[in-house]
Amino acid sequence: EVQLVQSGAEVKKPGESLRISCKGSGYSFATYWISWVRQLPGKGLEWMGRIDPSDSHTNYSPSFQGHVTISADKSITTAYLQWSSLKASDTAMYYCARRNDGTFDYWGRGTLVTVSS
Amino acid sequence: HSVLTQPPSASGTPGQRVTISCSGSSSNIGSNTVNWYQQLPGTAPKLLIYTNNQRPSGVPDRFSGSKSGTSASLAISGLQSEDEADYYCAAWDDSLNGPVFGGGTDLTVL
Numbered sequence: 001e002v003q004l005v006q007s008g009a010e011v012k013k014p015g016e017s018l019r020i021s022c023k024g025s026g027y028s029f030a031t032y033w034i035s036w037v038r039q040l041p042g043k044g045l046e047w048m049g050r051i052d053p054s055d056s057h058t059n060y061s062p063s064f065q066g067h068v069t070i071s072a073d074k075s076i077t078t079a080y081l082q083w084s085s086l087k088a089s090d091t092a093m094y095y096c097a098r099r100n101d102g103t104f105d106y107w108g109r110g111t112l113v114t115v116s117s
Numbered sequence: 118h119s120v121l122t123q124p125p126s127a128s129g130t131p132g133q134r135v136t137i138s139c140s141g142s143s144s145n146i147g148s149n150t151v152n153w154y155q156q157l158p159g160t161a162p163k164l165l166i167y168t169n170n171q172r173p174s175g176v177p178d179r180f181s182g183s184k185s186g187t188s189a190s191l192a193i194s195g196l197q198s199e200d201e202a203d204y205y206c207a208a209w210d211d212s213l214n215g216p217v218f219g220g221g222t223d224l225t226v227l
Contacts (some may be wrong), residue, residue, distance in 0.1 A: 044221040045205055051212040061215055095161055103152050
């Protein structure tokens, strides 16, 4: 069974750093790109960027380029999304999703990130 | 604002047929396939329709999709209370070199 298991909810202060994770199982992790998708409170879905776990090649949406870093460790079938300095406006739910033949066919349950002083 | 345009809300009564539209441009829907995702309250999105009109295993045939030019539609027939959810269209965008989503449509079953 394909699963993407995300790390738990985080509460951080502005300026702090954070890395959240997404562990894939039940399939060949290196074969499928992993994307990260943001959902602001009460809002829609926004694609942030993606990574090819086989070689860690990344693409970012212009809206998120420079603000976050996507990485992966294929040896432990895990992808990451990280911030070096969080802002209150980063408060959102973050989903990882597997990219398969032009679709997001499996999604993680989401990681809620709250940034508040 | 979102690259793909959807109505913010839609509604229908049980048993009714409802459609949700999704409008894009030549760089996304006009040149790539459309997918639809269903997000039930408090849960992660789920793939509902792929490649314009294909249903993944387990999705009821009450759900159907279509595409014409730079627009797409999701139709739900025999509406049920459990269909209350947010629905998002998505397509690859050649200019962005990434996928784009619609703003989502909040479906209410009256």
